[in-house]
Amino acid sequence: MIVVTGGAGFIGSAFVWQLNQMGIRDILVVDNLACSEKWKNLVNLDYQDYLHRDAYLEKVRMDRLPAPRAIIHMGACSSTTERDADFLMENNYRYSKILAEYAMKHGARFIYASSAATYGDGQLGFDDDLRLAPQLKPLNMYGYSKQLFDLWVMRNGLLDRLCGLKFFNVFGPNEYHKQDMRSVVCKAFNQVHDHGRIRLFKSYHPEYEHGEQHRDFVYVKDCVAVMAWLLDHPGVNGIYNVGTGTSRTWNDLARAVFMAMGQSERIEYMEMPESLQAKYQYYTQARMERLARAGCPVRMRSLEDGVADYIAHLQASDPYLEPETRAGAAE
Numbered sequence: 001m002i003v004v005t006g007g008a009g010f011i012g013s014a015f016v017w018q019l020n021q022m023g024i025r026d027i028l029v030v031d032n033l034a035c036s037e038k039w040k041n042l043v044n045l046d047y048q049d050y051l052h053r054d055a056y057l058e059k060v061r062m063d064r065l066p067a068p069r070a071i072i073h074m075g076a077c078s079s080t081t082e083r084d085a086d087f088l089m090e091n092n093y094r095y096s097k098i099l100a101e102y103a104m105k106h107g108a109r110f111i112y113a114s115s116a117a118t119y120g121d122g123q124l125g126f127d128d129d130l131r132l133a134p135q136l137k138p139l140n141m142y143g144y145s146k147q148l149f150d151l152w153v154m155r156n157g158l159l160d161r162l163c164g165l166k167f168f169n170v171f172g173p174n175e176y177h178k179q180d181m182r183s184v185v186c187k188a189f190n191q192v193h194d195h196g197r198i199r200l201f202k203s204y205h206p207e208y209e210h211g212e213q214h215r216d217f218v219y220v221k222d223c224v225a226v227m228a229w230l231l232d233h234p235g236v237n238g239i240y241n242v243g244t245g246t247s248r249t250w251n252d253l254a255r256a257v258f259m260a261m262g263q264s265e266r267i268e269y270m271e272m273p274e275s276l277q278a279k280y281q282y283y284t285q286a287r288m289e290r291l292a293r294a295g296c297p298v299r300m301r302s303l304e305d306g307v308a309d310y311i312a313h314l315q316a317s318d319p320y321l322e323p324e325t326r327a328g329a330a331e
Helices: 010-021 038-042 053-062 085-106 130-135 141-155 176-181 184-195 220-231 250-261 289-293 303-315
Strands: 002-005 027-031 049-052 070-073 109-115 163-167 169-171 198-201 217-219 238-242 267-270
Touching (some): 002 010, 002 053, 010 038, 010 220, 049 053, 070 220, 085 141, 109 141, 109 220, 130 141, 130 238, 141 163, 163 220, 169 184, 169 220, 184 250, 184 303, 217 220, 217 303, 220 303, 238 289, 250 303
Parallel strands (some): 002 027, 002 070, 027 049, 163 238, 169 217, 198 267
16 A cells, blocks of 8 residues: 555645556555545545544554555645744644654655755755755755754665655646635635736845746646656665755736736736745746756656646636635735
């Protein structure tokens, strides 16, 4: 059996979909559905069973589950604005440690989600050369919780036994439940659908014009294709970036959304909340050479191709479409 934690979430449910495309259905989904709309991500998926994250953790601690073939650990609080540091320590860091130790005990493949948030303001670049990892300074507690687990993996000599993935700005189907943490593509689609315009944050950096802040936007279908390749190549281990290797601007993204929706461009810029200004990344771009050298054959879509595919999905999913109800920015 393949265990997918966070299996009802964004990347997790996309990976269950990918496994189904590969003919794999012996899957245990682990998540915390609570009162969220995440259950909708499971409706069209084929999997063996579901366990709440706490029930799964209890069974892991008591070693009362059949040994898994693999644990794909996507479960975490992914909110970059989460302020409960103790919660992030338990949910993102300690939970990951327990699952990694369990996987190593049973010889299971362990692939987990790290984050590009570990790179902080990017002063040290975005190179997944692990010699740089201890020097990284994340800008928020979410990034720090991911950084802590990366460092734990390194300090315990596990880099040759498991695989961590530093996802950059992922967008694509199954993220509607993430509310403020939805991608700009998802928010922008709703804004164009409801108001005919897209709102982006102004720049507060003299080197960047409004909307010219850069990100490495990567489509979720490409991310799960990378994960599927890694599942089938257990000899490839370590911590790798998952991005396109190309940095694009928010304006580029907005134009791609307008183009995919067949609408005229109308971009407005608004003030960024003061709480974000000191923690804002103005530029990210994944170095992808290490993953390529490892033999990964996945070719990442361009921003325009990824956005077009996603917009087509959103336009076909009106029953699940939630109108934009606030006048906030797309970022």
